[in-house]
Amino acid sequence: MKISVADVEYAARLARLELTPGEKELFAGQIGAILGYVEKLKELNTEGIVPTSHAVPMENAFREDVVQPSIGVKKALANAPESEGSFFAVPKVIE
Amino acid sequence: MRYQPVIGLEVHVQLLTDTKIFCGCSTKFGAEPNSQTCPVCLGLPGALPVLNKKVVEFAIKAGLSTNCSITPRSIFARKNYFYPDLPKGYQISQFEDPICQWGWLDIKIDGEESKRISITRIHMEEDAGKLVHGELSGQNDGSGVDLNRACTPLLEVVSEPDLRSSDEAVSYLKQLHQIVTWLGICDGNMEEGSFRCDANVSVMPVGSDTFGTRAEIKNVNSFKFVKQAIEYEIQRQIDLIEDGGTVVQETRLFDPNSGTTRSMRSKEEAHDYRYFPDPDLVPLVISEEWVERSRQELPELPEQRQQRFMAELGLPPYDAEVLTASRALADYFEAGVAAGGNAKTVGNWIMGEITRALNDSGTPIESCPVSPVQLAELLKLIDNGTISGKIAKTVFDEMWRSGKAPQSIVEEQGLVQVSDTGAIESIIDEIMAANAAQVEDYRGGKDKMFGFFVGQVMKASKGKANPSVVNELLLNKLKG
Numbered sequence: 001m002k003i004s005v006a007d008v009e010y011a012a013r014l015a016r017l018e019l020t021p022g023e024k025e026l027f028a029g030q031i032g033a034i035l036g037y038v039e040k041l042k043e044l045n046t047e048g049i050v051p052t053s054h055a056v057p058m059e060n061a062f063r064e065d066v067v068q069p070s071i072g073v074k075k076a077l078a079n080a081p082e083s084e085g086s087f088f089a090v091p092k093v094i095e
Numbered sequence: 096m097r098y099q100p101v102i103g104l105e106v107h108v109q110l111l112t113d114t115k116i117f118c119g120c121s122t123k124f125g126a127e128p129n130s131q132t133c134p135v136c137l138g139l140p141g142a143l144p145v146l147n148k149k150v151v152e153f154a155i156k157a158g159l160s161t162n163c164s165i166t167p168r169s170i171f172a173r174k175n176y177f178y179p180d181l182p183k184g185y186q187i188s189q190f191e192d193p194i195c196q197w198g199w200l201d202i203k204i205d206g207e208e209s210k211r212i213s214i215t216r217i218h219m220e221e222d223a224g225k226l227v228h229g230e231l232s233g234q235n236d237g238s239g240v241d242l243n244r245a246c247t248p249l250l251e252v253v254s255e256p257d258l259r260s261s262d263e264a265v266s267y268l269k270q271l272h273q274i275v276t277w278l279g280i281c282d283g284n285m286e287e288g289s290f291r292c293d294a295n296v297s298v299m300p301v302g303s304d305t306f307g308t309r310a311e312i313k314n315v316n317s318f319k320f321v322k323q324a325i326e327y328e329i330q331r332q333i334d335l336i337e338d339g340g341t342v343v344q345e346t347r348l349f350d351p352n353s354g355t356t357r358s359m360r361s362k363e364e365a366h367d368y369r370y371f372p373d374p375d376l377v378p379l380v381i382s383e384e385w386v387e388r389s390r391q392e393l394p395e396l397p398e399q400r401q402q403r404f405m406a407e408l409g410l411p412p413y414d415a416e417v418l419t420a421s422r423a424l425a426d427y428f429e430a431g432v433a434a435g436g437n438a439k440t441v442g443n444w445i446m447g448e449i450t451r452a453l454n455d456s457g458t459p460i461e462s463c464p465v466s467p468v469q470l471a472e473l474l475k476l477i478d479n480g481t482i483s484g485k486i487a488k489t490v491f492d493e494m495w496r497s498g499k500a501p502q503s504i505v506e507e508q509g510l511v512q513v514s515d516t517g518a519i520e521s522i523i524d525e526i527m528a529a530n531a532a533q534v535e536d537y538r539g540g541k542d543k544m545f546g547f548f549v550g551q552v553m554k555a556s557k558g559k560a561n562p563s564v565v566n567e568l569l570l571n572k573l574k575g
Contacts, residue, residue, distance in 0.1 A: 014367060054372065054374060056377070059377050060377065060378075060379060060380055062148035064147075065112050065113050065114050065150075066113070066119065067113050071132065071134070073127060073129045073130050077129060082237075084239065085239075086241075087240055088129070089239060089240075090237055090240055091238070092228070092237045092238050093226055
């Protein structure tokens, strides 16, 4: 399957990845090869087969609506690159 | 050229569960920022979401109450995008196979026939966190992120583009709001964002069957603003087209201060959410038995209750509609009737005195200081002639203030109605003697003077004279 550099750039932007021109070429080829491999599935007759969304045959895992202790502000913010008071601090977001 | 607006609404309904949709953190409003968080709602690596069963039960109830089909097998999907209030980099939502599909609501606008508005789908999803601006002190002029709200359960109710005016949109919204609050699955607080609406608005030439390009308006948090935002947007698009421009598909933000909408640049990028089934959450299978059980548990809905109030209690349609505005109001009314009140009279008092007092004091009907039983007792005192309807209002005010029973207020303040003809006659005699000129006028043909005499007698009796006795005696005496 042919994947263009433009396709790679589009996906990279959605994923917030910065790629060098060399990487774009490299990944275009690699992604194309992976998708080409998956294409092979089209050769199979899948009529009557339900699309698989999950690999494990399991359903309905629930929890009851009962409050469990939270971990606390200190722990919640422990891994934050920046925090202030009880908030995570991020660059200014303007709408 | 004349234009036809086309409107579809997406409503987010925050569910009244105690915990979040995928973890056990509390959903209580107003806690210290980030104090109600855990690895799941913080999106920490390796944390696994587990679905809150109550969210499913609420969703089924919402679906059944809006005439939807419940999807036997539905799945959760990841909606991928980056934003600082979304810790995982994706929102867990439903894409294909949402829990409810193909419903409808009949809306009614004054003086028009009811109109059916289709509901495309209702799906479950998690809310994002909250961004605060300008609250960080010190050298940091950035934004703050509070993830207490992250992972709070929402239903998104999506209508078909069946609405044709701002009035229809508001009518639909009000009905949906009434249903979710009636079911007790949402507190309906629009200011706090528990019930919020995005409107998709486009215009097309009248008679066309091709929709125009739509703009999505966000951030509308009251019925009034929904009307304003939609009307502004319709006019903006018409003006744009008339001036030779084209409407672009975009997200616009409503500004309640100016009543206008403006483009949200930050969201201009093409939406490409790359939805895919969330492997962390197993499929949700809802059996017919489960649906049936939910159906049995549904309360009598507003529409049904209105019909019953008309059929069983003989209420006029207007009264039935007003008294079923909320479940609490309808319950109050029925409790008053059950306590022996006449349905029409109880209804009148609720729509009159009680509503006025509730509004004046900003009290919800749930905390009305006068109980329905007390109201019925008060009405009994009018019925059996103990007090007049006028005095009843004074007694009501005192009941509202002190919470005392009407009977004891009447006794304490000596408000018992005077029906004793002798006592009333002597008052009338005094009044007539003191107003001889007016008596002459009346006898000379000025019938209107009658009201003057009634007023004087009632005043002299401090409102306690029985009005019908007063009328009768006055008529006789004035004849001379």
